[in-house]
Amino acid sequence: MIKSELEDFELDKSADFSITSNVGIKNNIYAALVLGVYEVLMEHNFITSNYSLNQFENVISLFNRYHKLSDLLKEKSGKGKSPFSNKTARSLLSFSFVSCLLTALFRDNTQSHQESLSVLRSSNEFMRYTVSVALQKIQQLEETGQTDGPDGQNAEKIFKYLCEITRVLLWRYTSIPSAVEESGKKEKGRTISLLCLEGLLRTFNTVQHRYQNKIPQFLNAIDVVSDGEGEQEDINITEKAAFHIRQFQRSLVTQLSGDEEDFNSKEAQLLVSILSTLSRLLEPTTEQFGQMLTWTVKICKENNLEDVHFCKGLMSMMFSLHVLRKSPASLLQEMSRDVHCRLGDIDQACHV
Structure with missing residues (x-):
């Protein structure tokens, strides 16, 4: 061949x-x-x-x-x-192999493997293809509950591979900022970082949809710092979710604090979607939920962007969080004043 x-x-x-x-x-x-x-x-x-x-x-x-x-x-x-x-x-490609290949490409530091792996790593197209296939497999799992390959209908093994893939995608995205990647190479199509982010959004949605009873194990397994090892008893879902939320909050703040021409709309939208998805794991009565709400309101107030899709996602997340804690009436009133201040009177004969 x-x-x-x-x-x-x-x-x-x-x-x-x-x-x-x-x-x-x-x-x-x-x-x-x-x-x-x-x-x-x-x-x-x-x-x-x-x-x-x-x-x-x-x-x-x-x-x-x-x-x-x-x-x-x-x-x-x-x-x-x-x-x-x-x-x-x-x-x-089988789901188990995709997990194995991603781990080898991004996380294998074994000295004796480096020369041979460099052959695969030197091809950016191959790396992007691998992440794209992972994305496809996760989507298949989200939609059908199973994947291709010999273990495609084994729920336990599929969950294990999903955790491994998520951990690798999370490590890759947080270790190599998309801005650094984009400044190095200008290639057609989505960058590897953007593909990883899209994959993370799909995995978080899939786990909440297909593996609700395994969310604590999942959050523990994708911990990049500990490589998912350690005790799995008494896992606090809110604390674990809040830890991951902070990582994506930092990434979004980095996006918003840069120059306007460097703003990556697609990445910002994906980050908001991920934050919105992970926020569903926070208990509304907890301190972490309050911090998430306060941070979201602050981001909305302090940034003036004309990206409609990003702003729509951010506002939707803010109202979704706010309504779980208290009535959004005061927030709506404040927002209405701000809109009026910027746009002026709609009817010139009627002054507010």
């Missing part, structure tokens, strides 16, 4: 990929099968490699073939709308 060219499969640029013809439909199915074979071989080579340099070079060679065909399908998708337009083909 490494030595084979796309022409050998009759899937080169001259091939028809439109869904309006029988040949185009057949080629799309054929291309999906070839992509799947590349992925299965990548997984097999990695698992059997024992961190061999040659095996990892094979993995990258297979990925380059995969990436070339995938790009061709995306290019052709604009000419007839193939099933690959606007979405990534469903990956055949």
Whole structure:
């Protein structure tokens, strides 16, 4: 498969990929099968490699073939709308392998592994592809309650892999700020940091939806500082959630305190969504909830941004928190005064 060219499969640029013809439909199915074979071989080579340099070079060679065909399908998708337009083909990598690969790429510090892992880490496209597949698998789990692979219906193992993936994504996002990543390389598509953040939002939603009774274990397992180890008895959900909330609060403050041209709207929106999701784990009567509410109101008052989607998310979170603690009447009144102060009278004949 490494030595084979796309022409050998009759899937080169001259091939028809439109869904309006029988040949185009057949080629799309054929291309999906070839992509799947590349992925299965990548997984097999990695698992059997024992961190061999040659095996990892094979993995990258297979990925380059995969990436070339995938790009061709995306290019052709604009000419007839193939099933690959606007979405990534469903990956055949197993959930357990995605967890293993992410951990190796971002968190493996074993000295004897570094030379071989550097082959994979040197490809930013491969790193981004791996995180994208993790995102796809988490979405599949959120929507269906199971994933692809031999352990796809084993709830305990799926939960274990989900915790491992979340811990890696959290470490990657908090260790390498997106601003640093973006200043280093200007590439098409979302950055790895942004993909990690999107993955974190999906995992937090998935756990609250699918694993409510395991939330304490989840919050303990994703602790980057302790690597999820230690006692799991008497875990205080509010305290653990508040700890993670503070991490994302710092990231949002960093976004807001920079220059306006450096403001990353997508990242800020994801951070607000994550904060809103995690805030649901706080008990309204606790000190941590009060601190979260006070911080949110302060952020709303002290920042003047014209990003509609970000402001909408931030205001929605503020009202959702406020209504759990006390009546929002006074907040609405204060907000109305502020709106009037900025926009003036709507009806010039009526002064407030």
